[in-house]
Amino acid sequence: MLRIGVIGITGRMGQAVLDVAAGTHDIAAVAGFVRPGRDTTALRRSLPPSLLLTDALPDLMRLVDVVIDFSHPDLTLAAARAAAASGVPLVTGTTGLAEAHRAALCEAAQHVPIVHAANFSVGIAVLLRLLPELARTLAEWDIEVIERHHRAKRDAPSGTAIRLVQAMSRARAETPLTYVYGRGPGEALRQPGEVGLHAVRAGGEVGRHTVLLASDDEGLEITHWAQSRRAYARGALEAARRIRNRPPGLYSFSELLFS
Numbered sequence: 001m002l003r004i005g006v007i008g009i010t011g012r013m014g015q016a017v018l019d020v021a022a023g024t025h026d027i028a029a030v031a032g033f034v035r036p037g038r039d040t041t042a043l044r045r046s047l048p049p050s051l052l053l054t055d056a057l058p059d060l061m062r063l064v065d066v067v068i069d070f071s072h073p074d075l076t077l078a079a080a081r082a083a084a085a086s087g088v089p090l091v092t093g094t095t096g097l098a099e100a101h102r103a104a105l106c107e108a109a110q111h112v113p114i115v116h117a118a119n120f121s122v123g124i125a126v127l128l129r130l131l132p133e134l135a136r137t138l139a140e141w142d143i144e145v146i147e148r149h150h151r152a153k154r155d156a157p158s159g160t161a162i163r164l165v166q167a168m169s170r171a172r173a174e175t176p177l178t179y180v181y182g183r184g185p186g187e188a189l190r191q192p193g194e195v196g197l198h199a200v201r202a203g204g205e206v207g208r209h210t211v212l213l214a215s216d217d218e219g220l221e222i223t224h225w226a227q228s229r230r231a232y233a234r235g236a237l238e239a240a241r242r243i244r245n246r247p248p249g250l251y252s253f254s255e256l257l258f259s
């Protein structure tokens with residue numbers, strides 16, 4: 001049995017991880033991290049009595065084989081340091097990481113295996129493998145990425161949109177792409193080599209990404225959407241299974257799935 005701890009246990013993704021884990025035969029959620037001072041009375045009622053709720057990361061680390069984090073970049077940074085100090089592998093899906101957060105993940109990955117993915121759905125992992133080929137083959141075509149998420153999403157553009165563009169940028173290394181975030185108002189004539197990223201925020205949309213490639217005469221649109229957060233939770237749990245016995249290092253979800 002793989003024992004996991006959940007950081008961000010009160011959040012939308014934390015709850016989805018608990019929900020999917022409860023339906024597996026090989027994973028048990030045994031601990032969750034809560035914000036210091038938070039009233040956990042209501043949360044407690046929906047959790048197994050044996051699950052430890054704690055505001056001390058080292059206490060959580062002591063109980064688990066792998067820790068799964070969907071929270072906030074500052075908490076992810078603290079979680080990475082605590083995981084490294086305790087020798088516990090970390091699966092993190094938190095987005096909106098700045099350079100300092102990434103540096104902390106790299107540092108911690110010298111001591112424990114860590115997987116960070118802006119999107120833990122299998123569909124996006126497969127799309128990331130296909131996009132370099134498309135961008136290379138359709139080298140003259142314009143590229144735009146449009147993403148839609150629920151109104152409560154904090155960061156924009158989504159980490160997934162950025163990853164999708166990065167995957168295509170690498171395939172067009174000779175003509176580096178310039179990122180343009182939205183267009184206008186005012187003068188916004190498309191320049192050669194631009195790639196537009198467009199963020200839509202409305203309602204309860206779980207996550208939808210469209211990659212659009214177009215020439216003067218034709219176009220191609222590929223859309224991935226998540227029907228529910230369970231898609232991401234399933235992927236994070238699969239990552240937990242696969243990272244458990246890896247050597248220290250910073251892994252991508254694709255790497256864990258396909259190699």
Ligand SMILES: NC(=O)c1ccc[n+]([C@@H]2O[C@H](COP(=O)([O-])OP(=O)(O)OC[C@H]3O[C@@H](n4cnc5c(N)ncnc54)[C@H](OP(=O)(O)O)[C@@H]3O)[C@@H](O)[C@H]2O)c1
Pocket residue numbers: 007008009010011012013014034035036038070071072074075092093094095096117118119120121232
């Ligand atoms: N990689 C993927 O596949 C994927 C998929 C969906 C979302 N995400 C990302 O995952 C993250 C969480 O998303 P969500 O929709 O679950 O957000 P959410 O519902 O707002 O949940 C955030 C969680 O983090 C906790 N948290 C935030 N700051 C904290 C702090 N300083 N100390 C302690 N706890 C703190 C919150 O606790 P409180 O309840 O106490 O505030 C809550 O449990 C975001 O970065 C989102 O973009 C990734």
